[in-house]
Amino acid sequence: MSVPAVFDYHAVNSVDEAIALLQQYGDEAKILSGGHSLIPAMKLRLSQPGHLIDISKLNELSYIRKQKNGIAIGAATTYSALERSELLQQLFPIIPEGTSVIGDQQVRNRGTIGGSIVHNDPAADMPGIVLALKAEIIVQGPKGKRTIAADDFFVDTFTTALTPDELVVEILLPQPSAHTGSAYEKIANKASHYAVAGCAAVISVKNDTCTAASIVITGASVRTTRATTVEQALIGKHIDEQTLADAASHASNGLEMISDIHGSDEYRRQICAVIARRTISKALKRV
Numbered sequence: 001m002s003v004p005a006v007f008d009y010h011a012v013n014s015v016d017e018a019i020a021l022l023q024q025y026g027d028e029a030k031i032l033s034g035g036h037s038l039i040p041a042m043k044l045r046l047s048q049p050g051h052l053i054d055i056s057k058l059n060e061l062s063y064i065r066k067q068k069n070g071i072a073i074g075a076a077t078t079y080s081a082l083e084r085s086e087l088l089q090q091l092f093p094i095i096p097e098g099t100s101v102i103g104d105q106q107v108r109n110r111g112t113i114g115g116s117i118v119h120n121d122p123a124a125d126m127p128g129i130v131l132a133l134k135a136e137i138i139v140q141g142p143k144g145k146r147t148i149a150a151d152d153f154f155v156d157t158f159t160t161a162l163t164p165d166e167l168v169v170e171i172l173l174p175q176p177s178a179h180t181g182s183a184y185e186k187i188a189n190k191a192s193h194y195a196v197a198g199c200a201a202v203i204s205v206k207n208d209t210c211t212a213a214s215i216v217i218t219g220a221s222v223r224t225t226r227a228t229t230v231e232q233a234l235i236g237k238h239i240d241e242q243t244l245a246d247a248a249s250h251a252s253n254g255l256e257m258i259s260d261i262h263g264s265d266e267y268r269r270q271i272c273a274v275i276a277r278r279t280i281s282k283a284l285k286r287v
């Protein structure tokens with residue numbers, strides 16, 4: 001069995017302590033949250049941090065709160081907590097729906113929303129969901145807090161706008177406008193449950209006309225990206241079966257597709273269209 005390289009472990013008692021350690025150790029340090037991406041990478045020696053800063057026990061980073069401007073989620077909140085939240089069930093059903101299909105129960109008990117979006121694996125579910133919801137990512141570093149729009153946070157494959165001395169502290173989901181529905185669906189790899197292709201859809205409709213659409217394809221593309229052609233094919237259109245079929249047919253337009261043992265480029269393009277149509281229809285039923 002593979003074992004990680006030697007490292008020092010720091011269990012911190014506050015966000016400020018975590019930031020001080022990030023400053024002290026620079027590139028040598030890594031934040032440890034649920035550990036379900038970082039530890040496997042360390043065991044394979046793809047990542048060899050000299051210092052692990054464990055934030056998983058920080059109560060100040062584990063919460064789901066209703067605020068005036070939406071719902072705030074602490075970065076170290078686990079998928080299980082998100083799945084069980086009645087508040088999210090009511091306002092953002094896409095979140096419990098998305099977290100309920102991540103890995104298995106052990107992964108969901110440990111994995112966190114902050115860890116998933118910072119890792120920014122294109123096969124993961126949360127980055128696409130957070131992007132579709134147009135969330136704001138609150139990060140904190142030595143100079144204090146700053147807010148990054150999800151559209152700017154996900155920079156490229158496994159890369160975000162976070163700097164090495166910052167950590168994500170909160171994900172803010174803006175209050176959805178009236179007549180908005182959201183849904184998440186994926187076709188999963190049978191072993192890992194990672195998406196071979198998935199879709200996060202947030203759609204607003206008034207008088208049978210689509211007024212806003214935010215659609216993200218997960219799993220099939222090399223990076224977390226908005227499916228802008230699908231969005232354009234929906235916004236301003238009368239919503240009927242033909243509009244849906246036309247919009248979903250563009251699901252893989254402009255995306256750089258993954259082609260691997262789990263599915264070829266061509267296969268993924270086909271299932272993207274199917275999954276996009278299915279997810280948008282489900283979101284529409286929730287408007």
Ligand SMILES: Cc1cc2nc3c(=O)[nH]c(=O)nc-3n(C[C@H](O)[C@H](O)[C@H](O)COP(=O)(O)OP(=O)(O)OC[C@H]3O[C@@H](n4cnc5c(N)ncnc54)[C@H](O)[C@@H]3O)c2cc1C
Binds near residue numbers: 035037112194
């Ligand atoms: C068997 C298995 C199946 C899985 N299946 C799925 C699946 O179906 N869908 C899916 O989406 N994922 C899946 N995952 C991945 C899982 O969701 C991970 O938990 C997630 O990707 C990372 O979250 P974490 O809290 O475990 O982060 P960690 O592994 O602790 O950290 C991941 C990265 O983020 C950094 N980090 C963590 N938190 C912060 C923070 N607050 N601020 C700054 N940096 C931070 C760490 O330094 C590290 O670089 C699976 C994992 C396993 C082991």
